[in-house]
Amino acid sequence: MIIFLYLIAAAAVLIFVPFLVIAYARVRIEYEMFSTLDAMYDKLPPYAQELLGHIRTPLRHL
Numbered sequence: 001m002i003i004f005l006y007l008i009a010a011a012a013v014l015i016f017v018p019f020l021v022i023a024y025a026r027v028r029i030e031y032e033m034f035s036t037l038d039a040m041y042d043k044l045p046p047y048a049q050e051l052l053g054h055i056r057t058p059l060r061h062l
Helices: 002-043 046-059
Strands: none
């Protein structure tokens, strides 16, 4: 009976671990995406930064 419970626990781990790994990867990629956008934004001339400032703010809430 105890082996059966261990098998159920192992199955649950094998089912949920890929979801956790994918969630971690997605959060990490999104963070890198926005840090890359910030680096590119800082290289723009001031007039372009002012123009994109209105567009850039709503993108942060996605």
